Amino acid sequence: MSENGKKRSVVDKVTDGIVxxxxxxxxxxxxxxxxxxxxxxxYEAGRNSVREAVKKLEANGVVYIKRADGTFVSESYNQKLLDPMLYQIILRKNSWKDFVQLRAVIEIGTLNVILEKELEQKKIQKLYEIQEKMQIVLNEPKPDPDKIMEADTEFHTGIAELSENPQIVTITEYITRLTVPSRLEAIRKVIEKGEVEHFAELHRQILEVISKREKDKIVQTVTDHYVYWNGEKI
Known part of the structure; x- marks a missing residue:
């Protein structure tokens, strides 16, 4: 049965079976x-149903078709794999606070994974360099929200990359795409309130947790980090 209680179509049956x-x-x-x-x-299905199911999977990047050779399972990540989920979430009009919670949970988990590893100093240094670039943008006479968000995105992607886990990196990029509008609005409010230095400090605190391996401070530091985006200081 599907979510709306209706019997699954034959096409869905074939699609789900292949997946x-x-x-x-x-x-x-x-x-x-x-x-x-x-x-x-x-799958006890007609040819038209099977063809439609394969077309859906191809459109979503799950399989690809080689003419005269057949249909093959994709062997590499394709952004199209995530797009259907992205559209589904958008259509449901989730509260932006749901995304705050989701990203916080992911970041807390990511930091725990990172601190279980023996990190090379040069990799941590790269994150400091990203943070320094963000500081330069924040210190401009008229800070540009788009530039700040670009630097913020690079910072959080850098954190995900420290995990050395491609799935974590992919999910982080995915959540980043979903949260652009609300993050941009939060950054504008930060600028309006003259809170750019505190915004920078929150990023430095995450760097300290990583560099000093302060596992016991992960949850509080991430919670503090989302204080603007969560609307608590705006």
């Missing part, structure tokens, strides 16, 4: 899917 096969490892990345006839037999 489940990929998740279970039955269909490996780069491997060829069964033929159209075999898929029809397996």
């Amino acid at each position: 489940s096969g990929i998740i279970s490892g039955r269909f490996q990345p780069g491997s060829k899917l069964p033929t159209e006839v075999e898929l029809c037999r397996e």
